[in-house]
Amino acid sequence: MTRYLIRRLGLAVITLVLLSMVVFLVASVLPGSVGRAILGPFAEQQSVDNLNEELGLNGPVHIRYLRWAGDAFRGDFGESYKFRAPVMDFLPGAFVASLKLALATLVIVIPLGIIGGAIAAFRKGRPTDRIITIVGLTLAVTPEFVVGIVLILVFAVRLKWLPPGGSGDGTIGEQLKAIVLPALTLSAILFGYIARMARAGTINALAADYTRTATLKGLTWLQVMRRHVLRNAMLPTIAVIASQMSYLLGGLLVTETMFNYKGLGLLIAKAAEDRDVPMLMASVFVVGVFSMIMTLLADLLTAWLNPRVRLEGAE
Amino acid sequence: MTAVEIQTPGAKAVRREFWSQLLRSKTFIVGMAILAFWVLCVVFPDLVATHDPTAQDPLAKWVRPFNDGHLFGTDRFGRDVFSRAIYGAREILIVAPAATVLGTGLGVILGLTMGYLGGIVDDVVSRLIEALISLPVILVALLALTSLSAGRLTIIGVIGFLFAPLVARTVRAAVLEERNLEYVRAAELRSENAFYVMFIEILPNVFGPIIVEFTVRLGYAVFTMAGLAFIGFGSQPGSPDWGRTIFDERISLLSDVWWPSLVPALALASLVVAINLVADALEGVIDR
């Protein structure tokens, strides 16, 4: 495991560097005048030019990248053009808010997805299976903005049970209430994928020789499931959940905008709109790093659950 | 001794088997039927639509469905919701497949090269791919679309470019399995060059996963386009494009006017569901 860990972490570091390059390159392609975006349409051109000069937007790309990456390495993502304050004043708060939302989503969707998938697997080919699969597929392909607006309409506007999102501040109770609808929206999309994978994993595990061995030992159905099927069925599911992380984080963009939830997604949407390049780079980079870390954690978890990798470092 | 094993076991016509199996699959039939309907709408929208999708009628704002000759009612400009949904298929059904073809093409070339050549090429590109796919597609699309002009070609390029790593990963995995099979050794043993081995020997054998990946990506492309339209990119205001219309009209939901946004949402969902049904059916039939 140690060797696997070291290798995996080493690769992660390389990926991280590449990620920073990708983000920097894409962000530095942003044309349009940053100065004008900041000063607004009514400012004098001279002031705009001065500001552009002042912000150091005129150097060669690789120098600017190295400077940015070096600072970022020290946890300094520069100053937001928009707020004229360090990006790090905003990023952690937004990150934590998004993290809460992502966690809430996972807390809702993982058990539902896994249980749904497992049930579908046991009932393979029967109506229950069909219903779960079709519901999952339909939810997965309905855009989050459709699901979200329906949820808002029903639970916030009509029933007034829950607030239509919110800033994610306040008491725990308020925070929980505010998070429910956006989390449900994101869950709707992920449910199908997780259930599908859990179903496939369970079907594979059910068909595996070791399950036959367990059954032929005379274990009860429950014992077979608990000790032999579920654990093995979950291995591929974990990987899928991790692979959906990036998708989930992408979903934050629309969902947070719709629910006015003050997380990274909203920060990114705004930053792109304002051409707040430092903020944009930092937040997209953070999203990338976060999804990378989640993939890494999932890999490590899968590895750890899989004794082959844990003990031998085999792939 | 000659005529020993001339007869073949059942002499199955494999290709015919493939199609008959597909045609027997309900998911495939349903999916294809819906797809065919939308393709018809792209090619001959006027056959299906009942109204001019852009004609405004200030006197007929928000006509409820099944009234006044409007199948699904009208929107706030009095435009026919049904006809707009029909015309709205065009943009997405041209752009999404084009983007997917581009992404799949790039991804296949990349995946084949990585999988077959391996070594340092694979290592480097793999890292890059891992970096790229940890960035949500829609975020990068957002960045790229703000940077470049938000035209059709840009969208095709951006989505294609972003799908390439995902396709490449799938293709690479499939190629890794193929590459160790002996027919590849056999080709190498008659000094075939790498290009021949990759594209003539291996490619046809990873076609299954590629087709499945293509359909899955196509679904994602449609979805991504709708998402982009929703955050204000892609098509222009006034265009009947589904994502755009949902974005434009969703606010009327608050006035209890659900049809202008729900109809295109359902149209969108039906298309993505159809694509996924076909993908599922293909996955079940294609030998991996």
Next chain:
Amino acid sequence: AACGSSDDAGQDATAVDEDTGNTEDTSGGEDTSSEEDTGSTAAAALLVIGSGTPSAASANLDPVLINDQNGLTILSSVGQTLLTSNPDLSLSPLLATEWSPNADGSEWTFKLNPAATFNDGTPVTAADVVATMERLVDPDNNSNALSAFEVGRLSPGGITAVDDNTVLFRLDGPMGNFPYIVSSDNYNSFVLPASVTDTSAFATANIPTTGAYMIESYDGVKGATLVRNPNYWGPAAPIEKIEFQFIDDLAAQITAFTSGELDVMSQFSVSGGESLLDNPDVNVIEHPSTAHRQIHLRTSKGPFADKRVRQALAMAMDRGAIIDGLFSGKANIANDSPFFDVFPSTGTPVKQEYNLDKAKALMAEAAPDGFDTTLYGFGTQEIPDLAVIVQNAARELGINITIEMRDDYYDNYWVSWDESVPGSDIGITDYGHRGVPDVFLAAPLKSADKGGVWNGAEFANPTYDALVDEYSASTDLQSQQAASAKIQTLLVDEVPIIFPYNYNYLSAVKTNISGVVTGAMGYVYTDQAAKS
């Protein structure tokens, strides 16, 4: 001098009100509503206001840079200007009690209210006003008010403190509407202490202000909280705390409002806000405003260089239907000049006619085969919808319009700042409310070298430039109206810009809230707000 005192201005405005037939529904006068409310509901502690996120320049609420309504909404409870521009376009005293011009209107004297103090208790003096104004007119500060002061003909060094309570503005020339330039119409002109040198971190810097509230906390992303100013020089505000929540998406704001999260929505548009209009739990405050859209048609080159094409397009637009469709009638037809009906100087408006046949005839002469063009704009509020309407109208004339709503509209498709910027043959620009038409007349229409800094139409007409100068120099209403009539006639004929409508300013307040006053600039005055 017609504008000698506050009373005069007030009377003028009242006349306007009668002209347009608009009624004041909920707003009322500050003085009357305050007395009823203060006693009854002092206990209610918190008022939650929804507004959009301040733009980049406004992000720190820096009064020098602030350029959008969203930042302004907060500041309207925090800072104060010399005068208040009322919803009816009249002016009332605020930090200044009296104001008067010299004979030709090139010097204006303002008397300050001796009772006014900053929230640290120090009184507001003429020196503070001078410092504030000088900061705004200094070109090095990139102040957002520069263009307003250009129209107001105020230059650096033109402001002097006569004594502690008297400020003298020496203008570069006569300017009849100057008081509006230092009223709340010029939102950058909040008075700050003379000791303040750096305003760039205003939102968090605890800079003393004169308003009923002070900023307690501010987060450029989430919102702000304000607390009651304990040293407020006016009548104490009933509400203890005000919270602003930044919600950009109108749908999100409306749902937050209808589900009870918000007490006040600082502004909403009819398009999308229909559900609020007939909601019994909501008081909709409606003001006439001069906020409007301009559809500029490039006169220098391209298909619209032919006057007949411009006229045809203007005539093809059924403005009555547009107002009904986009605003449920909560807007007024405009006539292709910035002289909206609400402005007293408009006089009898010169109408642009809606005549499709004539439009087609004009097109048949000018461009019988029609043409293709692209309409650019910045896609906020109803602008995309307006674009669609223009597209539809143009189609009748054989003009095939492609719409492009772009975030870089103002960078690249509005005014050709230099040769590298493409500009646009036709584009839609949004303009906020102003109490007087001067800025609208100058910036988008005057020749480039005469101050036409926002001249997307590239309109260059010496006759027009001279007429505007004539208008600006007039200090009495009659001569203003005379100049106005000539300008209107010229613009309705030339049509460099289609002014389709000016729309009413709509705010929504929960029925259990009283005393909230909103202003078309984007103000939300909360000092007399109360909750029951």
Next chain:
Amino acid sequence: MSEPALAVDDLRLAYVVRGRSLEVLRDVSLRIEPGESYGLVGESGCGKSTAAYAAIRYLPPNARILGGSVRLAGRDVLAMGTADLRHLRAETVSMVYQDPGQALNPTIKVGPQLIEAFTVLGLQPDEAAHRARDTLAKVQIADPELVLNRYPHQLSGGMQQRVVIAMALACDPTLLILDEPTTGLDATVEAEVLQLVRDLRIEYGTAVLFISHDLGAIRSMCDRVGVLYAGKLVEEGPADEVFDEPAHPYSVGLLRCLPRHGSRKGAQRLESIPGFLPEPGADLPTCVFVDRCPLVDDVCRTEVPEWTMFDDRSVRCHHVDKVPAIVHAELPAGVEVVIDRSTPPVLELKSVSKTFHQHGKKVQALRDVSLSLYAGETVGLVGESGSGKTTLAHTVLGLHPPDEPDTIYCDGQPLVATARRRADDQVRAIQIVFQNPDSALNRRHSVRRIMSRTLRKLAGIPRSEVEPKLRDVVSSVRLTEQHLDMRPSQLSGGLKQRVAIGRAFAGEPRIVVCDEPTSALDVSVQAAILNLLADLQREEATSYLFISHDLRVVRYLSDRIAVLYLGRIMELGPAERVFDGPHHPYTEALLSAAPSVEGNSRPRISLEGEIPSAVNPPSGCVFHTRCPRRLDGDMCSTIEPPLTPTPDGGVIRCHIPFDQLSRAGE
């Protein structure tokens, strides 16, 4: 105690596939008495496994029992409730099947998995743990404690199978079902496992149902055998008798496919059963074997043969009397080719080594292998799994370079290390026939395409002239032109292998490497392929480097044999001598591990321990850790014996002098 352990009566079973019911067991009846061991043989797909799973009613959801009964220790299995069935499985019957690696849960340690088999009997955890340890000792696991704490993947295949057997024995079952328990295991390990089962059966008195492709294993293991064909039992009787005097034409064919003891390619052709096993569900109204039977006549086509009983045996054939007279179809054909060793060898390996680098470790797959191959000669390569056979083949082919360049010579010229860089004639000179024809042929290309591309690339034939040449190649591997337009998936395994052979021969190679070319094939097909290889060699004077696990096959085809162990040649010599002795102790052990169908199997020489890892091979003689004839003192463990020439021109790597090595021959 009169109840049979297993009694299957007239069992009919079908699988429902796409609405069609395909019968795969047709009136199967068999009886296994307590303590008896019963072998079930038959070609792949004839229904052996299905019968076994039906016995414990563990059937896939699409299986339908159409009739008959199954009684296990007197209890009707088919009528039982779920709970009873569970108890039955826990207490009365156990099963061991192929691929023990899959049979054990990879994520749980061996301990809990084994202990589970005891707790299910109602034992307390510590008692169960205790019993688990005992049982592991019974299956000859030296350090039970250690094994209990391992994960399955940390054990070798043999150890895994022992654990599975231990698990099966937990309940002291009345019946133990073994479905190909040793497929995939090395011959030496297989021998160990079979011996273990044999010993335990006697100790526990368990009845055994043993299913295997390996007729030798069946003979050595079983009291009685049943021959299954197309879901029907066609012959049954005491194992020795059935094998020695098969009474059904199918049994005869099955046995004659195998190279007989000591038979050689030059002396005798092999026989094969023509045709194919009927598809499941095929309509077989009369004798199931009609289509392939040499004795077929009208009676066979019209009447169902009933059981003919004699002695202790029963046969379903109308012509039992004629069976002994079935003639060997085509007897001696070959003329022994004389190999001319005076000319220079076509292929010469001079101290070839190959080291792989894996996770920073060095894997010595080949070490100082020297070998020469003459025109028309076959050198057989044998050795346990991992001994370096494939590596040697691939190095020769240029699929990966040897450690030192210029150690391999073809016709006296040094071979360029990798195939890509070789000149055309060098590439053409050396070709290969792979083990698995499925993966060796591109499944998306038609036979025509595969062949013509090879002809153009290897034989340099221009596109226009390919067509006639194609016909030659096709007929040389006994295919017809109609096969040209087929894809590999439309061909049977044997036909595919012919295509692969045709491809290898298309460029008229000097040397063809055959890496287990028949181990994926059924025995009857294997025979045909071996014949083909022998014919081609005779016609083209091609040299073979022939790799196989099956020693009988190697012996049949090879002129000389090289025995590899841990990448080193332990012995190289003429086939007869290497097989008959005197030989290296390792060779001796290998030979004794393979049970023979003829029954006269040699005394088994068991090898202790596991094959050492190629990462750090033992010091001295690499074989000393397992050598049954290790010399006293530390000579074997410290000094690597040199390759000593033998009188017959071979070499041997052993400290024991050559003349003393012939012990086994006594």
